Amino acid sequence: MARIKITLFGALREKLGWDSKVVEIPYNKCSFRKLLDMIPELRDIMIENNKIKEGFIVLVDGIHIQFKGGLDAEINDGDEISIFPPGGGG
Structure with missing residues (x-):
């Protein structure tokens, strides 16, 4: 079982x-896609x-998810995921 903080x-x-929650998954690891399905x-x-909608910034332990495989990024026990929505401007 893995615990992931979002x-x-x-x-x-x-x-x-x-604001944040800890998600428990019944595996040692899973893809970001599978985590979102939960x-x-x-x-x-x-x-x-x-695909992740344009403008969202997703960090896994401080690393942009695009550098870890996008939706197929491997998420492991203890990982911390930060999600920022698209920003507005004006």
Whole structure:
């Protein structure tokens, strides 16, 4: 079993109603895609056409997820994931 900490930032916090949570998965590791499938309310906001929507920044232990394989990135016990929504400008 693995424990993964997910922390949300910006408007995601208000939209989902939580700042951070620890997700327990029944495996030692899984893909980011599989982890999101366990949190459908987050998946539905972040994923479109089988990709992370443009503008989202996802860090796994401080490393941008695109450098770890994107949705197929391996997530391990103890990893900390930070998710930032697209920013607005003006």
